[in-house]
Amino acid sequence: MITNKKAPAVTMSVSSTSTSCGRAILVATMVTLFAATACAPRVDTRGNAVLIEDVAKLEPGVHTRDHVLNALGSPSSSATFGNDVWYYISERTETTAFFAPEVVERQVVVIKFDEHSVIQGVDVMDEQSAENVEPTDRTTPTAGNTLGMIEQLLSNIGRFNKK
Numbered sequence: 001m002i003t004n005k006k007a008p009a010v011t012m013s014v015s016s017t018s019t020s021c022g023r024a025i026l027v028a029t030m031v032t033l034f035a036a037t038a039c040a041p042r043v044d045t046r047g048n049a050v051l052i053e054d055v056a057k058l059e060p061g062v063h064t065r066d067h068v069l070n071a072l073g074s075p076s077s078s079a080t081f082g083n084d085v086w087y088y089i090s091e092r093t094e095t096t097a098f099f100a101p102e103v104v105e106r107q108v109v110v111i112k113f114d115e116h117s118v119i120q121g122v123d124v125m126d127e128q129s130a131e132n133v134e135p136t137d138r139t140t141p142t143a144g145n146t147l148g149m150i151e152q153l154l155s156n157i158g159r160f161n162k163k
Helices: 016-038 052-056 065-072 149-155
Strands: 042-047 085-095 102-113 119-126
Touching: 052 065, 052 119, 065 102
Parallel strands: none
Antiparallel strands: 042 085, 085 102, 102 119
16 A cells, blocks of 8 residues: 655744844834934035135235235125225035034135235134124115005906907
8 A cells, every 4th residue: 555645844934033133123223323314414615715824825015916816716705896805705504403504614804905906905804703783674665555455356357358
């Protein structure tokens, strides 16, 4: 008599504890990386940041406007009336998460020229020499009359073109 005997089945099972432990480690690593990068401040630099060493090489009464242009580059701004004062303005801010930006460094270099385009004076200012300016809340009145809501609605009757 012939009998069919089956081989015992070999089952491979992965322990659920090792899988959940691996997931927990992965989640903990992701949370740690996210927390570390989320609190890092974002640094923004704006303006024409000139090196103080380059500014120190400029000599009043000796160097001209062309020399300043070659040494420092184009100014951020110039005088409103005439072209006898150049301003090199730069600012570095740091923003952490959702908070307002905080000024870390601010620098303004003022170069004054005489009528012959020769440097008359060089001033370097930082955030300690800044002054707060309070804007006024006044408004400029405009000419004309003010229409109410009903006047605005009635004034539009008949203004539409028929095609």
